[in-house]
Amino acid sequence: MNEAAAGSGLHHADLPGGRVEYRWAGPRLxxxxxxxxxxxxxxxxCIALWKDFPDRMAAVTGLPxxxxxxxxxxGSAPCALPRPLTYMHEEGERELPALLKALGIGKHILLGHSDGASISLVYAGAAVRDGLLGLAVLAPHSFCEEVSVTSIAAADRAYATGDLHGRLEKYHxxxxxxxxxxxxxxxLDxxxxxxxxxGYVDRITAPVLVIQGEGDEYGTAxxxxxxxxxVKGPVETLLLPGCGHSPQRDQPEATLKALAGFAAKVQA
Known part of the structure; x- marks a missing residue:
């Protein structure tokens, strides 16, 4: 059993792409x-790789x-390989709306990191989303940069010859x-x-907070x-010094402060 599956309070939902695991932190619905x-x-x-950040988010915002x-x-269902190059489009247009519907979620704020940030942007720009109050995106990508490909190629080598496979296997x-x-x-295709x-970003009218590390090895400013x-709606940006691709890990206090302020603002 991997570490995610071993965690407490896990539930499952059936989506068009397969069964996914989820958990709640903080107040329930x-x-x-x-x-x-x-x-x-x-x-x-995955869930487990967020570590305690979901619980800290719940604590600073008072929200589920x-x-x-x-x-x-x-611990979710396996996927078919290779993934299509449009996999983030499909997640934002199909899987995320299906999850929200399955769990009966109305008003919501998205918090996405990297691929999850891009999926959030697709979701917000694909259609009018009832209940979407805003989205906070950490280290997002809206287009592909050479620096991204270079860093992912290095990860590919580490997976083949280093310890990356073993480190990921603990969680996946x-x-x-x-x-x-x-x-x-x-x-790398x-x-x-x-x-x-x-094109999706062009259609976003919800408030957006963008947080990126100045030393992000997967993307530039x-x-x-x-x-x-x-973005057509209100936008706030935050570039964090001494921070790489994971603001929630590299600068957790500054990231939590910005996210809590944003969550309070979009509820006002």
Whole structure:
């Protein structure tokens, strides 16, 4: 059993792509007036890899937090390989709305990291989303950059010859190849250099908070600038010094403070 599956309070929901695991942190949905923070993990993430961040989010905001492992990750159903280059489009247009519907979630705030941030942007720009109060995106990508491909190629080498496979297997178990190859092989496909979700970003009217580390090894400040320029609704940006691709890990206090302020603002 992997570490995600061994965690307490796990539940499951059946989505179009397969069964996913999820858990709650903080207050439950006993008050329909209370919005839910929905957390979407990165390309190699899952519930367990968020560590205690969902619980800390619930504590600083006073809101219920929903965190789940997408299909192919953690203890969720395996995915088919190779993933299509449009896998983030499909997650934002189909899987995330299905999850919210299955769990009866009304008002919500999205919190996505990396791939999860891009999925959040697709979701918000694909259609009018009843109940969406805002989205906070950590280290998002709205187009592919050479620096992303270079860093992912380095991860591919570490997976083949280093200890990355073993470190991921602790969290993904039988889904380890789904998690890594589904993400890595899509990004390293030469056609992925043309990947973009900027058309979705152009249609976003909900408030957006963009947080990125100044030392992000997977993307540059051009990602922040593009999103800030394209979103139709209110946008806040935060570039964190001494921070790489994971603000929630590298600068947790500054990240939590910004997220708590944003959550309070979009509820006002």
């Amino acid at each position: 006993r008050d329909a007036a209370l919005p839910v923070i929905v957390m979407l993990h990165e390309g190699l993430g 937090v929903l965190v789940y492992s997408r299909v192919g990750y953690g 178990g039988a889904n380890t190849d789904c998690a890594f190859r589904g993400w890595c092989d899509a990004w 030469p056609a992925f250099m043309q990947w973009s979700i900027e 051009a990602q922040v600038d593009s999103i800030a320029r394209r």
